[in-house]
Amino acid sequence: VNLELGPLLHQFFEAGRNWAVAHGMPPWGARLLSLTIQTNIVVWMVPLVPLILVYMERKVSASMQARIGPNRTGPFGLLQTLADGVKLMFKADIVPDGADRWLHLIAPIVVAVPAFVCFAPLPMGKSLVPVDMDIGILFIFAVSGVSTIGILIAGWASSNKYSMLGGLRGAAQLVSYEIPRLLSVVPAVMFYRSQSLRVIAEAQQTRIFDYLPKWFIFYPFGFISFILFLICSVAETNRVPFDIPEAESELVAGFHTEFSGFKFSLFFLAEYAYVFVAAAMTVAIFLGGGDGITFPQGITVSWIWFLLKTFVIIFIFMWFRWTYPRLRVDRLMQFCWQFLLPLSFVNIFLTAGWILWRG
Amino acid sequence: MPPIVLSVLFYLLATMLIVMALIVVTSANVFHSAIALTCTLAVSAGLFALLGADFLAVGQLLVYVGGVMIIMLFVVMLSQKPQRAPRSGSNGQWIAGLALAGVIGGYLVVLYRQYFSGVTKMGTMMPTSVSIGRLLMNEMLIPFEAVSLVLLVALVGAVVFGQDGKADAS
Numbered sequence: 076v077n078l079e080l081g082p083l084l085h086q087f088f089e090a091g092r093n094w095a096v097a098h099g100m101p102p103w104g105a106r107l108l109s110l111t112i113q114t115n116i117v118v119w120m121v122p123l124v125p126l127i128l129v130y131m132e133r134k135v136s137a138s139m140q141a142r143i144g145p146n147r148t149g150p151f152g153l154l155q156t157l158a159d160g161v162k163l164m165f166k167a168d169i170v171p172d173g174a175d176r177w178l179h180l181i182a183p184i185v186v187a188v189p190a191f192v193c194f195a196p197l198p199m200g201k202s203l204v205p206v207d208m209d210i211g212i213l214f215i216f217a218v219s220g221v222s223t224i225g226i227l228i229a230g231w232a233s234s235n236k237y238s239m240l241g242g243l244r245g246a247a248q249l250v251s252y253e254i255p256r257l258l259s260v261v262p263a264v265m266f267y268r269s270q271s272l273r274v275i276a277e278a279q280q281t282r283i284f285d286y287l288p289k290w291f292i293f294y295p296f297g298f299i300s301f302i303l304f305l306i307c308s309v310a311e312t313n314r315v316p317f318d319i320p321e322a323e324s325e326l327v328a329g330f331h332t333e334f335s336g337f338k339f340s341l342f343f344l345a346e347y348a349y350v351f352v353a354a355a356m357t358v359a360i361f362l363g364g365g366d367g368i369t370f371p372q373g374i375t376v377s378w379i380w381f382l383l384k385t386f387v388i389i390f391i392f393m394w395f396r397w398t399y400p401r402l403r404v405d406r407l408m409q410f411c412w413q414f415l416l417p418l419s420f421v422n423i424f425l426t427a428g429w430i431l432w433r434g
Numbered sequence: 435m436p437p438i439v440l441s442v443l444f445y446l447l448a449t450m451l452i453v454m455a456l457i458v459v460t461s462a463n464v465f466h467s468a469i470a471l472t473c474t475l476a477v478s479a480g481l482f483a484l485l486g487a488d489f490l491a492v493g494q495l496l497v498y499v500g501g502v503m504i505i506m507l508f509v510v511m512l513s514q515k516p517q518r519a520p521r522s523g524s525n526g527q528w529i530a531g532l533a534l535a536g537v538i539g540g541y542l543v544v545l546y547r548q549y550f551s552g553v554t555k556m557g558t559m560m561p562t563s564v565s566i567g568r569l570l571m572n573e574m575l576i577p578f579e580a581v582s583l584v585l586l587v588a589l590v591g592a593v594v595f596g597q598d599g600k601a602d603a604s
Contacts, residue, residue, distance in 0.1 A: 107439075178469070209561035210492055217492045220500025224472055227507045231465055243511060246504050253500070270563060 078376045081202035088113065117205045121191045125347035129156045131386075132393055139397045163343075166336035171233060174333065178232035183334060183341035185225030189218045190348035197355045198273040200365040200378030211272040212264065215356060216257055219311070222345060223249045226330050229342075233333035241329025244319050244404060249311060251411045256307035258419035259300045262426035263291055263360045272356070276364025290363040296426045301361045303419050305388075308353035309395055310411070312346060316399035319407055354388035355381075362388075444484055451477045465510050472503040489563045 088109050095105040130145070130153065137144030145152030170179050196211030198204045208214050223246050230242015264270050267278045281289045291297040310317035326332070331342045358364060362384050365377025402410065454477060457470035475498040482491035570578050 103439075175465075178465075208488070210489055210563055213489075213492050213496065213563075217496035217500060220496060221476070223504055224469075224499060224507070227504065227511065228469065231507075231511055239511065243508065246508065250501065250504055 078379075079201050079203075080376070080378050081200055081204075085202065113205070117194050118191055121194055121348050122344060124351045125344045126156050126160065128347045128350060128389065129159070129343075131389070132396075135390065135393045136397045139394075160340065163340040164337055168336045168338065169333075171235065171333050173234040175232040175234065178228050179333075180338075182225050182229035182232055183338040183345075185228060186222045187225075187341040187345040187348075189221040189225075190345040190352070192218045193349070193352045196272050197352065198276045198359050198364050198381075199355070200376065200381050203365075203378055204273050207273050208271060210270045212260055212270045212275075212356075212360070215272075215352065216253065219349065219352070220249075220253065222349075229334065230330040233330075235333050237327045238330050238332045241326045241332065244326075245313065245330055248313075248317065248319055248407060251408060252307045252310040252317075252415075255303060255411060255415035255419045256311060258416070258423065259303035259307060260360060261419075261423050262296050262300045265423070265426050265430060266291065266294075266297075272359040273364075276359040276366075279363040280366040288363055288366055290361060290366070292361040294429075296422050296429060297361060299418070299422045299425075301357070303415060303422065304357060304361070305391070307415065308357065309392060310407075312349045312353055312392070314350070314392060315396040316402050317407060318401060319404050350389060350392055351385065354385045354392065357388050358384040440484065444481070447477050447480045447484065451481070465507070468503065468507050468510050471506075472499055475499055475503065487562060489566055 092105045092109045095108065096102055100108075133152075133155070134144045136142075145155035148154040148158050170176060193215050195206040196204065196208045196214055198207075226245045226249070227242050230238045230240075230245070233239070263275055267275045269275055269278075275291075279288075279290045283289050287293075292301045313319075331339055334342060358381060365381040367377075367380050451474060454470045454473040458467050458474060461467045461470060476495060479491045479494040479499070482494060
């Protein structure tokens with residue numbers, strides 16, 4: 076049985092479109108409808124991600140702290156996040172008195188919407204790319220940068236000093252860590268001569284001696300890139316040890332102190348969606364995308380491998396979160412500008428040297 | 435996709451662009467102006483995408499929305515109080531401003547008529563990053579490096595001006 080989702084979906088949508096055209100729909104209309112349905116599949120997949128990740132985070136943190144974690148709602152507490160989501164939907168939406176009403180409303184939307192868009196160029200398996208963009212990597216970086224604006228708006232609109240400080244710190248951190256994060260991907264772009272995540276992932280799906288996977292992480296500069304990208308991704312997703320924007324011991328909850336109910340859940344959703352995007356990017360750029368480890372292609376399908384590897388990376392993120400203490404805000408900046416940035420430049424030169432030497 | 439869809443998209447984006455640009459100059463709240471300016475820049479990225487310039491659109495988003503505007507919002511946030519944002523732009527310079535805007539606008543229309551009349555390629559998303567890279571590294575290498583040098587000088591100058599006297603003395 077061939078379980079590759081990509082070709083299957085392609086066939087399904089082709090057939091549906093042809094059927095619609097045969098029954099008197101204009102071709103461009105059928106195409107538009109087909110694209111709309113496909114977009115909706117991707118968009119509806121995004122809220123599912125936090126649902127799974129929050130449960131996973133609770134279980135992982137519980138086992139790291141010798142607790143049990145959620146175990147009452149549904150089997151193994153599986154429905155706990157769903158219950159929380161329903162609770163957040165029906166909570167009262169509180170807008171503080173001095174707040175800027177419109178910006179208070181817009182801020183969570185500006186943070187959440189780019190998170191949805193970022194799922195577009197992710198290659199989730201063989202021919203399972205929602206939008207195969209030539210500049211996929213740059214697209215994700217550019218679009219996720221828009222969320223930073225939302226964090227600043229949230230900090231300002233709440234008219235609360237904790238929110239304000241949280242927003243300022245958050246934006247400073249995100250802008251700073253975006254630079255080494257972008258530069259850590261440059262070696263992969265140079266090496267595989269493409270900015271498309273699909274092309275980079277597929278270029279890694281070869282074998283050394285027909286057995287060992289030839290992923291980017293197994294090159295020396297690739298490994299440095301991987302470490303840099305991982306560190307910067309943790310900082311970009313505002314997670315411990317880099318959760319300065321919402322350091323609860325200093326800033327209550329940072330930029331989302333004054334948000335409740337559905338608005339708060341949008342911030343939460345965006346955060347976890349970005350964790351997934353970061354992990355998926357790591358898999359596509361450094362771990363060969365949907366490439367299997369030892370099995371030859373075809374026994375286990377690519378999208379399962381992709382999800383498996385993505386969840387391993389997400390587990391590493393959670394591992395960081397529950398084992399490291401938080402960095403101080405000035406140390407955080409120092410670490411970025413004085414360590415990560417120079418190292419990423421050195422790494423680019425190393426890669427360039429390797430490419431020149433190998434031809 | 436038929437041209438009608440593209441036209442509808444264009445007019446939608448253009449209306450948004452004009453409305454947001456008007457808010458930038460008419461809003462009494464500086465923070466609102468900055469947010470509207472962010473929207474303006476983001477929408478112009480949409481116009482680039484509509485013209486098939488994918489790299490340019492993404493670059494616009496990355497540099498202006500993700501970089502320049504964040505610094506600008508920083509300045510506003512650090513210098514204003516959220517509760518009572520002061521009224522801005524209520525001096526008598528609006529006549530001169532309008533005249534200048536009219537002159538620049540007219541000049542842009544003339545330039546467009548003369549040089550860009552043939553460029554109406556819409557809706558084809560061809561990869562452009564390769565050709566842009568070739569151009570920057572071959573024909574445009576000297577201008578490209580000159581611009582980088584100018585920006586570096588500006589950066590160093592900003593750091594020098596930003597230093598206070600105490601840092602100099604030590």
